[in-house]
Amino acid sequence: METPRRATLLIPFAFGCAALADRLVVGVSTGGRGALGLVSVAVPLVAGTTIARYGSRRSLGFLAHPAFVWGIAPFLVLTAVLPILGVMFYGFPERTLLAITEATSALSFLVIGAALSSSDDHAWSRWLLLAIALQLLYATGQAIYLARAPGWELFTPFHQWDLSLQALYGELVQARSTGLFFNPNELGLWAGAAVILSWTMLLPRLRGIGVTLAVVTLILSQSRGALVALLAALAVSGVWAVVRGRTGASTSLRTGLSLGLAGLVAVLVVLGIGPSRDLLGRFGALLDVLTQGPRADANLAGRLDYWSAVLDLNVVYPWGTLGPPEMLLGTAVDSSWFRAFAQGSVPYAATLALLLIAPLAVRNTRFGRGLVLIAVLVAVAGLTQTPLEYPVIYLFWLLLGAGLQSSVMARTSARAIVRGTAASGVIRVDGDGARGRHASRRP
Numbered sequence: 001m002e003t004p005r006r007a008t009l010l011i012p013f014a015f016g017c018a019a020l021a022d023r024l025v026v027g028v029s030t031g032g033r034g035a036l037g038l039v040s041v042a043v044p045l046v047a048g049t050t051i052a053r054y055g056s057r058r059s060l061g062f063l064a065h066p067a068f069v070w071g072i073a074p075f076l077v078l079t080a081v082l083p084i085l086g087v088m089f090y091g092f093p094e095r096t097l098l099a100i101t102e103a104t105s106a107l108s109f110l111v112i113g114a115a116l117s118s119s120d121d122h123a124w125s126r127w128l129l130l131a132i133a134l135q136l137l138y139a140t141g142q143a144i145y146l147a148r149a150p151g152w153e154l155f156t157p158f159h160q161w162d163l164s165l166q167a168l169y170g171e172l173v174q175a176r177s178t179g180l181f182f183n184p185n186e187l188g189l190w191a192g193a194a195v196i197l198s199w200t201m202l203l204p205r206l207r208g209i210g211v212t213l214a215v216v217t218l219i220l221s222q223s224r225g226a227l228v229a230l231l232a233a234l235a236v237s238g239v240w241a242v243v244r245g246r247t248g249a250s251t252s253l254r255t256g257l258s259l260g261l262a263g264l265v266a267v268l269v270v271l272g273i274g275p276s277r278d279l280l281g282r283f284g285a286l287l288d289v290l291t292q293g294p295r296a297d298a299n300l301a302g303r304l305d306y307w308s309a310v311l312d313l314n315v316v317y318p319w320g321t322l323g324p325p326e327m328l329l330g331t332a333v334d335s336s337w338f339r340a341f342a343q344g345s346v347p348y349a350a351t352l353a354l355l356l357i358a359p360l361a362v363r364n365t366r367f368g369r370g371l372v373l374i375a376v377l378v379a380v381a382g383l384t385q386t387p388l389e390y391p392v393i394y395l396f397w398l399l400l401g402a403g404l405q406s407s408v409m410a411r412t413s414a415r416a417i418v419r420g421t422a423a424s425g426v427i428r429v430d431g432d433g434a435r436g437r438h439a440s441r442r443p
Contacts, residue, residue: 012127013046020039022186043108046112050111050115058405065408070354071358075354080103083096083097083099084097085322090321090322090323092323096324109397109398110404111401113400117402125206128201132198136179136216140177142159169182176223183390185385188222189226189387191217191218192214192218199370201366201370218230222282226385229376232380236376303335306331306338309329310333320343323343325343335385337382357375359374362400367399370399371396371400374396
């Protein structure tokens with residue numbers, strides 16, 4: 001059963017949320033930063049409308065998948081419950097209850113993804129490529145402005161728009177491109193996910209274009225965590241293909257050359273925009289980390305100190321802080337894994353691990369491969385970043401819902417075929433048996 005044309009409008013809606021969530025905010029008086037994301041309000045409404053329009057069978061079937069029960073539901077439940085417990089038992093301010101929207105948004109995108117599970121590749125391709133191009137265009141404008149390259153004045157109004165977000169999010173990192181996000185690491189993770197989705201979902205004639213544009217975006221963000229995470233995901237993809245015997249030497253060589261060419265084009269484009277000293281310095285620091293240890297890079301050394309503080313905090317709160325740990329530490333944790341451990345101790349960190357393992361249970365080939373690779377991307381990037389709080393995570397939930405729903409529908413169809421075949425067999429046997437018995441009584 002194909003997705004109706006109207007339902008495919010959910011695809012640009014989802015990509016729009018992933019690309020524009022940081023911009024679609026309003027100031028509210030909550031006692032904190034005063035920012036309320038409109039996406040967190042709109043998405044549950046859209047999900048509810050989707051259920052009402054297409055029915056529970058087409059939009060909630062994923063709930064019956066075993067992977068949802070053991071791998072996804074525990075994480076969503078704790079994500080929603082822990083902030084409530086933090087307010088009740090540890091006196092966190094009521095505004096921290098807004099963190100519950102992370103769970104409601106995730107569940108909503110699972111519903112939307114389920115409704116899109118039978119949509120064709122063309123519906124995904126055009127909107128994915130458009131989103132990649134828009135992010136690259138804006139990130140390039142930022143790079144030109146920062147480098148004072150020819151035409152930089154044209155981007156001045158957009159730079160003022162970027163600066164206006166500081167009233168809601170804090171200080172803007174102005175040394176690197178952020179795209180339509182507020183943090184360059186968000187742009188980097190978006191680009192990494194875009195590379196994976198371009199390679200696994202775009203039509204063959206558009207695949208190289210999407211990958212190249214996404215790699216250029218990644219280089220513009222100068223996000224080292226996203227780059228390492230993408231390389232890890234690509235390595236897993238290669239090993240997966242070899243183990244399953246679905247690739248030959250020529251295919252591997254072609255894939256490597258394609259990605260290498262995309263990377264070369266990206267580097268040349270970025271170096272052509274402005275000075276290369278900062279770019280080479282940031283990525284060159286990765287070599288220092290490999291040769292001299294994590295303390296060789298100031299940013300990574302700072303993260304190690306944050307994580308050490310998390311371990312000290314767990315001594316005081318052995319079952320976790322329940323509420324946002326940043327409020328007690330006075331600083332960002334900069335790691336999804338350490339943040340989960342700080343907030344909910346080992347149980348919450350374990351549910352995060354189960355969540356990122358759950359995509360392995362998706363047998364659907366359309367969504368399964370890209371979904372697993374994005375899970376690897378998030379898991380590795382989560383060592384030094386908090387990708388579960390980045391808007392691009394909406395695409396993970398979207399694909400997860402689509403993949404689980406496809407698996408459930410395929411299993412249901414297979415069972416129906418088996419039952420139908422069995423029923424036909426019983427009728428045939430009974431008839432033949434009757435005829436055979438009558439025949440045996442004849443002289």
